[in-house]
Amino acid sequence: MAIFYVDGKFVASDRAVIPVDDLAVLRGIGVCDLMRTFQGKPYFLKEHLERLEQSARAVDIVLKWRLEEIKAIVLETLDRNREMTEANIRIIVTGGSSTDFITPQGNPRLIVLVTRIPPLPPEWYQNGVKVITVNQEREVPEAKSLSYIPAALALKKAKSLQAVEALYVNRDGFVKEGTTSNLFAVLNAHLVTPEDKVLKGITRKVILSLAGKIMTVELRPIPLTELLCAQEVFITGTNKGVVPVVKIDDTTIGDGRIGEKTRQIIRALDEHTLNFQKE
Ligand SMILES: Cc1ncc(COP(=O)(O)O)c(C=O)c1O
Structure with missing residues (x-):
């Protein structure tokens, strides 16, 4: 079973959950990025991380992590899914929990999903x-x-x-x-x-x-x-x-x-x- 990174922990995909009061659930507030591997190596990792940062800035979500930290988490998630020869990597930063249930208040959650690449027609x-x-x-x-x-x-x-x-x-x-x-x-x-x-x-x-x-x-x-x-x-x-x-x-x-x-x-x-x- 695939291993995902969810808010500080590596968990089996069927145990990957976030609190229901996260703004991603309540309001669809959050940003994401999708990259893929070739020969197991993430293609354009730096560029995707920089775009994630730009996306977060554009919707006023403060990234709590340095890009180097996110990179290390991405690489470790990939490593924990070594049986997948090639993978899609989704990085998601949620709006996080918020006392007014609508504005991000600096509690984003970081999620990294590694999944198989579906064959293209x-x-x-x-x-x-x-x-x-x-x-x-x-x-x-x-x-x-x-x-x-x-x-x-x-x-x-x-x-x-x-x-x-x-x-x-x-x-x-x-x-x-x-x-x-x-x-x-x-x-x-x-x-x-x-x-x-x-x-x-x-x-x-x-x-x-x-x-x-x-x-x-x-x-x-x-x-x-x-x-x-x-x-x-x-x-x-x-x-x-x-x-x-x-x-x-x-x-x-x-x-x-x-x-x-x-x-x-x-x-x-x-x-x-x-x-x-x-x-
Ligand atoms: C709206 C939109 N435009 C363009 C792209 C293509 O971007 P990329 O080449 O980084 O996958 C995407 C990717 O999901 C997208 O969602």
């Missing part, structure tokens, strides 16, 4: 996927908060329409990101991705650092009308890598097949990951 990467759009904006876009109700509803809708992800379109008609992904489009031979009011994905960051060798990069807003005319589109995330998008709602992207630039980006990311594993 190979056809996503062989044929590309359909995504849908939803008119929705994330409340605190720079934070990976615990509020994923709109995401869960949008994903349910996506699945009912044979799509794998939903893209958020804001009130001005700009596409921002997916429920758990960032968005990239190849527009007139430039790689474009929105920069403002999106979660700064770690996969996005890696792609941006690699893409410069392949094509010019533009960080700017993307109107939905422009996205639908893109030559290529793909989404990125820790839980999916780079997924080519060949259909958005009822519009086919490009010629409906995975584009050459997307293939080049996927190869560059694969190479980066391989090098990390050899380190």
Whole structure:
């Protein structure tokens, strides 16, 4: 059975509990981060910890731990789950218990979950996927908060329409990101991705650092009308890598097949990951 770290203790997953008066339970207040391992080593641990810190700051939760301490806890949790060759690592910082039952009062709880990585459907990467759009904006876009109700509803809708992800379109008609992904489009031979009011994905960051060798990069807003005319589109995330998008709602992207630039980006990311594993 998996071992989780919960508020100071390592416990079997079926004994992992927090008090019901925690603001995470009462109000959905808290932040989280998801990273994965390659060859048992956490990929971009430092970057994920820094983002956890930024997320906490954005929702006014004070982290009681130094990032080095959280890192040590993450590594020990992984070590206690050695039988999992590759794992997803979820770090959660709750709002904690609070006398007024709504405002964080400096008692956050730290949780680290290590779970198996579910297999990804190979056809996503062989044929590309359909995504849908939803008119929705994330409340605190720079934070990976615990509020994923709109995401869960949008994903349910996506699945009912044979799509794998939903893209958020804001009130001005700009596409921002997916429920758990960032968005990239190849527009007139430039790689474009929105920069403002999106979660700064770690996969996005890696792609941006690699893409410069392949094509010019533009960080700017993307109107939905422009996205639908893109030559290529793909989404990125820790839980999916780079997924080519060949259909958005009822519009086919490009010629409906995975584009050459997307293939080049996927190869560059694969190479980066391989090098990390050899380190
Ligand atoms: C809203 C949102 N955008 C983007 C991402 C992708 O971020 P990352 O590449 O760090 O997984 C996520 C990840 O869960 C997310 O929830």
